[in-house]
Amino acid sequence: MKSGLECTPCIIRQTLNTLRASDCDDKISEKVIREVLKKLRKIDYDRSPAYNSDIAYHTFSDITGIEDPYHDVKIKYNKAAMKLYSKLEKIVRNSADRLYSAAKIAIAGNVIDFGVHLTGRRSLDLEDVIEEIKKIPISHDDFHIFAEDLKNADNILYIADNAGEIVFDRIFINQIIREGKRVVVSVKSDPIINDATMDDVRQVRLDSLVKIIETGNNCIGVNFKLASEEFLREFESADIIISKGQGNYESLDEIEGKNIFFLLKAKCEKVARELGVQYLDIVFKRSKYYK
Numbered sequence: 001m002k003s004g005l006e007c008t009p010c011i012i013r014q015t016l017n018t019l020r021a022s023d024c025d026d027k028i029s030e031k032v033i034r035e036v037l038k039k040l041r042k043i044d045y046d047r048s049p050a051y052n053s054d055i056a057y058h059t060f061s062d063i064t065g066i067e068d069p070y071h072d073v074k075i076k077y078n079k080a081a082m083k084l085y086s087k088l089e090k091i092v093r094n095s096a097d098r099l100y101s102a103a104k105i106a107i108a109g110n111v112i113d114f115g116v117h118l119t120g121r122r123s124l125d126l127e128d129v130i131e132e133i134k135k136i137p138i139s140h141d142d143f144h145i146f147a148e149d150l151k152n153a154d155n156i157l158y159i160a161d162n163a164g165e166i167v168f169d170r171i172f173i174n175q176i177i178r179e180g181k182r183v184v185v186s187v188k189s190d191p192i193i194n195d196a197t198m199d200d201v202r203q204v205r206l207d208s209l210v211k212i213i214e215t216g217n218n219c220i221g222v223n224f225k226l227a228s229e230e231f232l233r234e235f236e237s238a239d240i241i242i243s244k245g246q247g248n249y250e251s252l253d254e255i256e257g258k259n260i261f262f263l264l265k266a267k268c269e270k271v272a273r274e275l276g277v278q279y280l281d282i283v284f285k286r287s288k289y290y291k
Helices: 007-021 026-040 049-064 071-083 085-093 098-111 126-135 143-151 165-178 198-203 229-237 246-252 269-275
Strands: 155-159 182-187 211-214 240-244 260-265 282-286
Touching: 007 026, 007 049, 026 049, 049 246, 071 085, 071 165, 071 198, 085 098, 085 165, 098 143, 098 165, 098 260, 098 282, 143 240, 143 282, 155 165, 155 229, 165 182, 182 198, 182 229, 198 211, 211 229, 240 246, 246 260, 246 269
Parallel strands: 155 182, 155 240, 182 211, 240 260
Antiparallel strands: 260 282
16 A cells, blocks of 8 residues: 555654653654654655654654653553453353454454554543444455355464554454464564554463564564564465554555455545545455455
């Protein structure tokens, strides 16, 4: 997916959100903004929005020395989500189609995105997420294809997105394992926005359920040039790839020959257009490049 003109002000907004979340003073904030604006003069619109959004976060960290501006907030949402885990399990147990219900829970968890919606001062009511799960409509729903493909699949690569959200992912992953499948989950090697890292995985005990690997970098989405050998090996050998969130979609939507399923909420107009849905719609969509 290529970037659009609307990506430029979005990158600036993400920079401002991160500065506010970190309570940076005006002098430092001005320095960060000026450097981001300088880099945006040479933005490559042929690159994905995920790739270009790295400008905001890497510039922020380089100048401020703050490597994980959302560290405390991630811990907060991991803990809050874990308190809901038994309720999430109950929803699945009481549903007619447990795998589908678990998939909807995983998608609903994608609303937890500090980079897009939060400034560090606003809060997110995870109880509202529970209510959303019960009535969530999926605008583009390829779950039936996924369920059929899963029958003949052995190895699943689950590309995780955000902290907090990984608790919701755990529900879906557990159901896939119950289908007799091997699941490997990938997380970021170092902090970037609120993306899940190994620390987050340990906090929610996902590492006790499945093998966890690191991407080899702290780039938004998937950056193959900077990816670890282990990630590349699991990506290549996977029968099915589950891609969570918008950043992963932006960087994987044109990959050919891999059976990728994108689970996300369209949090910007451009991504919604690319998906053929409305802004803030939910999708469970198989890659159009897989035949």
